[in-house]
Amino acid sequence: MSRENLAGGEGVRIVVLASGRGGTFAALASALAERGVKAAIPALVTDRPGAPCVGLAEKAGVPVLALSPKGLTRHNYDLLLAERVAGLRPDWIFLLGWLRLLSLSFLERFPGRVVNLHPALPGSYPGVDAIRRAWEAAGGREARTGVMLHLVPDEGVDSGPLLASEELVIREGESLESLEGRVHELERRLVIDLATRFARGEKE
Secondary structure, eight states: OOHIIIIIOSSEEEEEEOOSOOHHHHHHHHHHHHHTOSEEOOOEEESOTTSHHHHHHHHHTOOEEEOOOTTOOHHHHHHHHHHHHHTTOOSEEEESSOOSOOOHHHHTTSTTOEEEEESSOTTSSOSSOHHHHHHHHHTTSOEEEEEEEEEOOSSOSSOSOEEEEEEEEEOTTOOHHHHHHHHHHHHHHHHHHHHHHHHTTOOO
């Protein structure tokens, strides 16, 4: 895949914010290039300069903006983050494993354009460790969890207007590692599907 396709191609501009491994980001970057989707990732933005997602972005030819919050208040960090992200001219901002709760200092700069990925169904297991919490609640029995993508209009935790969701069955006796792998696969598919819809001008 070329840097031109990912960072400077024509079409919808999707800035990705990530704090961790970056697997979903990498899957999205690859899919946009391989499928010829009219969308580009002008940059991966991270609050953790040493996170694995940085290496994946470099491998994919996507510019990296590493912005550590060290020494900054939440308000000042979000103002700085908003200014730097605005300079990337995003149509959409995807939070793919972004581990900071964004304040209105950031969100009010991009109304209706911030999308969060959460590994649970609407109203279930908001916040961190959602996959583990769902697995523990199942207690070895068959149960249901899922993945959702939603808008982030305010500082509510995983509670914004729904854009996409899909259920996933926790199998009887399934290990946490197995469940995590299947949830991550579903996350990647839903994110790629949503980005493709946005590239086509679809919002519903």
